Amino acid sequence: MTLLQPVGLLSFMALSAVLFSLGLYGALSRKSAVMVLMSLELMANAININLVAISRFSAPAELTGQIFAVFSMVVSAAEIGLGLALVIALYRQRKTVEIDSMQELKG
């Protein structure tokens, strides 16, 4: 076992898992809606890493995962734009972006 051993698929997946968990934690625990959005973005990028990595190690010639990742990034950029717009709209109405203050869905 050398230090300069090539980086394997497992490492990428481990990184991705760490990133995803961080994002999930943030999404579930942060009070500010902006922070929640940023956490969501973290989760999305963790998935992208997975896509590229699995593609590179299973079928390197076809670039399917890479292309899919680009698509995914575009979509999440749009998502985040929409999400931020919603947050701003909420802020205008409520003068706050605290997620706990919103419980209209209460049954």
Next chain:
Amino acid sequence: MGYVAAIALLPAIAFAILVPMSNRVRNKAVPVSVAAVVISLALSLLAFAQVWPGGHGGEAVYHASVTFATLGSVDLGVGVLLDPISAVMLVVVTLVGTAVQVYSLGYMHRDARIGWYYAVLSLFTAAMLMLVLSDNFLQLYMAWEVMGLCSYLLIGFWHEQVAPRKASLKAFLTTRVGDVGFALGLAVMYKTAGSFDFQVVLHDFAWAPAAATTVSLLLLFGAMGKSAQVPLHVWLPDAMAGPTPASALIHAATMVAAGVFLVARALPIFEVSGVALTVTMIVGVTTALVGGLLAAVQHDIKKVLAYSTISQLGYMFVALGAGGLVAGMYHLVTHAFFKSLLFLGAGVIIHAAHTQDMREMGGLAKKMPVTTVTFTIGSLALAGVFPFSGFWSKDEILTILWHEGHYVVFALALAAAFVTAVYVARLWFRVFTGPTQSAELKEAHVEMLIPMGVLAAISAFIGFGSPYFAQFLGHEGEWPAAAIALTSMSVAGIGLALGWWVYGRRTKVINTRPFKQRAGFVYDALTLKLYFDLTYDYFIVRGYGRLAEMLSGFDRVVVDGIVNGAGAVWRSGTEVGSLIDTYVIDGAVNGTASLIKAAGAKVRRIETGHIQAYQGLMVAALVLLMLWFVVKGA
């Protein structure tokens, strides 16, 4: 000779011009109508002159026809047939029509709707001319109905008053009773002979007696309605509610004679039947007597003349029933002239005396010489006094009755002639002699007197044409036999004398009450018009009203009731259904619903509204799911 069609079309065009106008403009456009009828008169005289030499043996001189309906292989046409009968009728209709229209210029000049009056007169003239010119029975029937409309409109001319309104309705409906018979007669004719054309129906087709009897009796029924024969005569006296000149034209001279004209046209069918001829004669003689008797008890001068018209029309039917085409038609012609003269005279008298009740009249002879002379000529013609026209035509009728051996009818006709003379004398002496009861009597306008003068001249002299008339229609013409002429003259003379004895002898208005009391029941019956009107009113008019009400109730309660009942049954059926619904089906449904509701109440606790709580739940569920896969995979 295409101009013959124009005779009928000109008044129709006048009508078409007048109708769309506003009332004010129309009142000024009256000359249109007069001009049309005058030109028609001129053309009619021309047509008559062309037919005149010998009458072509009764054959048609001119015939043209256009098809207006095609039914399978049958063409129905509207045509113009000029033969001696129609030529005579053309002259009569246009002459009397012109006289009446000129007279009306004076009589109606103050009326607010004189334009409308003339429009209807024009339409009437057109329809009557169409009728006499028609070459088939359908066209005749159509013109006949249009005349009925005009009659309706003119009787009800002053419709703001109740009496004219009611009379117009009565007239239209009573004549339409006859028209139903006429229409059915046409249907039978069409089924049997396959055509309406005179040529086919009257000449070419060989009628079986049974079919001929059916057709001719139905046609006769139609004629009885139009010509006011008993028992369909009740409308004519009431029709006097219309303007007097209109009565002169329609209800004396022309329209009411259309029934006679119809029977005269259809006489070949009647002759095949035989039975129909007898019926015609019986109807005619009954009417002649009934009409005469009723005329003798009327006080309204126009009603006397109306009943007199009924009676004289009966005379014409008698003649036709005896097979006397010439006699019947000739009486139609003379009667048209002298009766329209009498009506026009009555109009002058009514205008002057401001009443129609003869008991309030008297002494008119002194103040109104022209009217007196012309009216007297008309009266004598009606009574059948030589040498006035009525004498000749009545004599022809009596002659033919005698020659054909109808002695009973002959006697009854003489009796009718006697009654006629009595009521003529009664009328004349009441109106023209005795004390003057109205202060402001004066003679009428000249435009009213000239037509009367013309008609009087014709009534006075036309009688001498009697043999030529027969020749003109293609029959043997003879001068009256002395015996019958003397008989009828003496009957008329006695009648007039009796009338003078009762009504003319004294200078004061006399009291006939003792006489009436002695007559008792008979007099009452006569003043109540022999109960005809009462019977019809009670049983038919009100009976129908009651029946209609009953049927209306029936419709609401029974026919509609069944439907609504079915609806109600259905509804109560659905009510039973709804019970089942409530307790069984709904029960099941509601039970389920409340179960879910209760469950929901428990479950909703987890719905906090916090998004992050939901997210947490989601993640927890996901983790659990993944665990399960891992455990299962292991």
Next chain:
Amino acid sequence: MLLSAIVLLPLAGAVVSALVPKDRGDIARWIAAVVTAVDLALVVFVALRFDVGAGMQFVENVAWVPQFGISYHLGVDGISITMLALSALLSLVAVVASWNMKTKPAAYFAMLLLLEVGMNGVFLALDFVLFYVFWELVLVPMYFLIGTWGGPRKEYASIKFFLYTLFGSVFMLIGIIALYLQTGTFDMTAMVGAGLSESFQWWVFAAFFLGFAVKVPIFPLHTWLPDAHVEAPTAASVLLAGILLKMGTYGFIRIALPILPHAANQWAPFITALAAISIVYGAALAFAQTDLKKLVAYSSVSHMGFVMLGIASGTVEGLNGAIAVMFSHGVVTGLLFLIVGMVYERTHTRMIQDVSGLSNQVPVAGGLLAFASFASLGLPGLSGFVGEFLTLLGAWKSDVPAVWVVIAAIGVLLAAAYTLSMVQRVILGTPSPIVSKITDLTVREVSLLVPLVVLTLVVGLYWNSLLRFTDPAVARIVELLAGA
């Protein structure tokens, strides 16, 4: 394509005017007016190009559901062209008559146009499925026209109308299905002369009879008619009396007689009897009415009796007469309803005792009402006489019992009785207090009535203007009947 255009153009118009904003009723009525006018122009064009001697023309036959023998089959012959012309004309009249409609105008005009789709379609369809679709399509807009824009008892009237006619059409549907099972096609023209057995014909005729008789309506199935008429708005009354009733009799002539000739002959005496009863019964009831619209409604029952009399006669005269009555009744009753509606707009009453002296106060309205009344009672020279006389002629010529014909002829007298007693009370006399405040017809109203008046005169004076279309078509039906 011409016939499809005639049917579908109003449909397009209906869709467009339904989409018009609620407050822009004026756009909707202009759309409706233009569409109905163009439709009428198309019909006139067809009539001008129509070859009276030939049979079905302008035929469009496209397979629709070939598995079941259903096709999109349209065509006109001499009988349908008269009805089509009537439908197109009265639709335009109905639209113009409703010019001042204030309540939900967009929906109202859409309904009128939808109604025209159904009416035109019924008269053009030569396929049973298509026919049935159009037949039922007519019900819906009429239901809403009565139920939404009607008088005080509109709910009762509209539901009664709907249920009654639906009841009838169920039987018709049974008849159609029976015919399909027997012949394997829905094509009407293919069924003519299909050699159906006599007992089968009898039963199918019974089904069709129920379906059509409700629509006509024949006594005793008539009670929906007075209620529907009284509650319906004027334009709907015009179309109801003018066209919808004719759909029933048209069904008899187009379907029942040619396809089931043997049964038609067997049923003739029964139908004649019911027709004669309808004539007299309708006339007597009209005489007893105090509401003008009800009077006209019951007179329709009487007039439609004449149509049935002609149809039952199975003769050239009778069938021509039946179609003539259908046409004339459409025009004349349209006139009557329009004028009564115009008077109602001014007086707000239809009670005969409240209205009198129209001819003095409003001579144009009074005169036209009198004209329509005389046309209705069958005065020669006006259109009403043509059919009435011909049906009597035909009925007498056929083998049906003469007593019914005599009774029917008495109906002519009774028609005069109810019409003239109405004329006497409403038109003549001195103006009543209500009438003395009203004004005469406007130019728009008169111009609405004039075409109908002219038609009444033209048909009445020159019968061939109508008969030239119908006679050859009728001759073919009579041939079939005689052959059965």
